[in-house]
Amino acid sequence: MAQFTGRHALITGGGRGIGAAIASALRATGARVTIVGRTEEALRQTVAAGDADEFAVCDVTDGEAVARAFGEAAGRGGAIDLLVNNAGGAFSAPFQRTTTADVRAMLDLNLMSCVHTAHAVLPGMVDRRYGRIVNVASTAALKGYPYVSAYVAAKHAVLGLTRALALETARSGVTVNAVCPGFTDTDLVARSVDEIVAKTGRTAEAARAELTAGNPQGRLVNRTEVAAAVLFLCGPGAGAITGVALPVAGGEV
Template structure:
């Protein structure tokens, strides 16, 4: 592939770090964003190609121009944008606070909107661009105790579909990857939370998550990166929410 300038949010660990490594191995320049510089520099130090650590809180409106500006000064416009930053909260609906609700919207929906809005003009001007949002199977179906998270993820899938329809024919594609439970620190936090609330051991809690995926195991970070790679390479895939969930949601 032609070497492209990439920006990956939430790139300090987990899925984001593995996606950054895949893009770098494919020969691209990769800018990494997360809140903490230390984690970004640790990941950047493992990449085989050019890298740039750009710390910033994606929920801060001012951070959007700061992050893009840093990349543009170094390498020019962002051509591949992977919006991976995100997290979840779990609580019964009646105990989901306004703060929990707003945090889920800010991080999982509003931040991707702002980054996408900032990236699109340069992509359309150049006639080429790839945007990939790491969503969740919670963008496709609801589940108990994740009303705020699922609402935000459903929203970001709607954003992806609308943006893709608007940009069709410009050379810019917009897609979402919808993983099930991935073997990451975020899932480890979920396991610990389930164990603390239910009295089960962490091994029992993890087994309960595994049982939700027909393949009988957690998804690997590399499998999520495979789907991102497909979206970057293909000009014909756009407006999709690609499930990477071991067959849990068939759509």
């Protein structure tokens, strides 16, 4: 239960949902946990609940802000050993109504955030010859979905980045992997349900049924199940696992 004692973990998008579940799981197994996000109140609540040690308010689409926040976090809590890139978001529209600005926004939030954070932590990890980077991608990194083309493209790019960095760091003691959750019981999915209801007039139950129809288990994934996959990939027993995309999706992919 103390496999991460002495390790400093940083989780982006750590104030709620999957990120908060990952923070709680890592802290419960001994890690010092810093969470990063844009909403201070959510971050404060997660720290107050005992699921993280400290927080930093930071827009992860801003490379300079990331470098500054990560440097300050390392100064307070020690070098960052474990990085979990959980920050992200989706945008829904038919492709013909998806603008280039929409695509760039999805790339900034889902892909460039991972680029900025990797730039911030990789030099130190390579120097120390130890590190774990886990990118929370999505089943949208492994397959297509209609009406979220910009999001799907961005998540596919996250997986490509994961595989490339895994090869570049393969002999350095650093591993780089991705977890790919299906539809998970989070605020993001709740908002998706609300959007389906608003656009189609269907009931919330029918909207949730539509989202879970692709999962052979017929349910939403639990955020703690995603956290368990991240814990495994961060753990000492996963040192020979790098460049993988681990689906947490009930058999969907």
